[in-house]
Amino acid sequence: MKKIIMILTAMLTMAQMNAAANEAALNNEATNAQAATAVQADDENDNESTYQHPFKDKNESSKHWSITTNGFYFGMGVKHSLEAINNSFEIGLLNFAAVNYNSLHGQNLSLGVGIHHRSFGMKRPFMLTRGMDDQIVTLGNYPVESAKNCKSNLNEWTIQFPLMFSQKIVKKLDITVAGILNWNVFARADNHYEINKVDHEIKFKDLKQNKIGFDIMAALTWNELGIYCRYSPGKFFKDGFGPEIKNTWTMGFAIAM
Numbered sequence: 531m532k533k534i535i536m537i538l539t540a541m542l543t544m545a546q547m548n549a550a551a552n553e554a555a556l557n558n559e560a561t562n563a564q565a566a567t568a569v570q571a572d573d574e575n576d577n578e579s580t581y582q583h584p585f586k587d588k589n590e591s592s593k594h595w596s597i598t599t600n601g602f603y604f605g606m607g608v609k610h611s612l613e614a615i616n617n618s619f620e621i622g623l624l625n626f627a628a629v630n631y632n633s634l635h636g637q638n639l640s641l642g643v644g645i646h647h648r649s650f651g652m653k654r655p656f657m658l659t660r661g662m663d664d665q666i667v668t669l670g671n672y673p674v675e676s677a678k679n680c681k682s683n684l685n686e687w688t689i690q691f692p693l694m695f696s697q698k699i700v701k702k703l704d705i706t707v708a709g710i711l712n713w714n715v716f717a718r719a720d721n722h723y724e725i726n727k728v729d730h731e732i733k734f735k736d737l738k739q740n741k742i743g744f745d746i747m748a749a750l751t752w753n754e755l756g757i758y759c760r761y762s763p764g765k766f767f768k769d770g771f772g773p774e775i776k777n778t779w780t781m782g783f784a785i786a787m
Contacts, residue, residue, distance in 0.1 A: 592634070594632055594633075595629070595631060595632075596629075596630050597627060597628070597629060597630070598627075598628050598630045598640065599626060599627060599628070600786040600787065601622075601623060601692075601784065601787050602622075602623050602784065602786065603620075603624065603782055604619070604620070604782050605621075605758065605780040605781055605783070606780065606781065607619065607620075607779065607780050608780065609777070610778055611774060611776050611777045612774060613653075614653055614656045614773065615653070616651045616654075618648065618649060618650045618651065618778065619648070619649055620646065620647065620649075620782070621646075622645055622647060623644045624644045624690070624692050624708070624710075624747075625642035626642070626644045627642055628640040629641055629642065637696065637697055638696040639694070639695050640693075640694045640696075641693050641694075642692055642694075643689065644691075644692060645688070645689060646688040646689075646690045647685070647686070647687050647688070648686050649684065649685045650775065651681070652669070652682040652683070654680050655671045655672055655680075656670070656671065657670055657671065657723070658670075658682050658683075658684060658719040660734055664734075665738060666770070666771050667684075667719060667737060667767065667772035667773065672723050673723075674725060676725070677724060678724040678725075679722065679723060680722070680724075681720070681722045682719070682721045683719070683720045683721075684717070684719055684766070684775075685718050685719075686714055686716070686717045687714075687716045687717070688715065689712075690710050690711065691712075691713070692708045692711075692747070693709050693711075694706055694708040696787075702752055703751070704750075704751050704752075704756075704787075705749070705750055705751075706747075706749040706751065707746075707748050707749075708746070708748075708749075709744070709745075710746070710747060711742070711744055712742065712743040712744065713741065713742060714739050714743060716735070717735070717766075718734070718737070719732075719735075737767070737771075738771035738772065739767055739768070740765055740766065740768055743764035744763070744764060745761060745762045745764075746761045747761075751784060751786075751787050754785060754786045754787075755784075755785060756783070756785075756787055757781065757782070758781070758783070758784045758787065759779070759780070759781050760780045760781075760782075761778075761780075762776075762777070762779075764776060
């Protein structure tokens with residue numbers, strides 16, 4: 531009788547040990563499956579394109595690829611090829627939308643599309659006029675020397691395609707360089723003057739501006755605020771259709787470049 535009880539006890543112990551081993555194996559498989567799923571999810575997240583809120587610090591991203599909006603700027607012209615130009619300014623958003631690659635080691639490379647506006651102001655007594663065939667823009671004079679509140683501006687609106695590279699120098703300090711392809715979609719001349727307390731406005735469009743241009747830009751930013759310089763070597767007008775405006779240098783301020 532004792533032998534039978536010992537045999538039954540041994541068999542019960544072996545059964546319990548087998549059950550425990552099977553349960554441990556199942557738990558191990560479940561843990562491995564969860565780990566594999568987590569790794570796969572992380573890989574998918576790394577490959578996903580995400581949208582960053584406008585002007586968010588792109589260097590805080592933990593993902594390689596993203597869609598960004600950045601590069602608001604405002605600048606003034608510091609050098610012009612045409613002596614009749616008194617001043618100029620520009621304003622724009624470098625990237626309305628851009629595909630950005632972040633190396634996660636301080637480098638960013640992006641290709642995007644943005645908008646740009648530039649205005650050239652003429653010195654008195656010069657104002658923008660049109661030739662006899664309404665095709666050629668020339669520099670003329672105001673109707674009378676006593677004219678007041680004289681303003682003559684040449685305006686241009688552009689869709690731009692910047693290819694940008696940014697390098698972090700130290701924490702929060704970045705240097706950015708960009709080559710910008712410009713599609714100059716619209717240009718207009720605006721003249722205003724006052725004679726004997728009567729305002730006169732003369733505006734004309736359909737100018738023969740060069741549709742395609744190329745600019746170079748460099749910026750230095752600290753904590754998303756910075757300064758930039760932009761060089762525009764191309765001519766504003768097609769040859770023979772207006773004053774020669776080229777080699778324009780602009781400097782200004784940038785946000786989230």
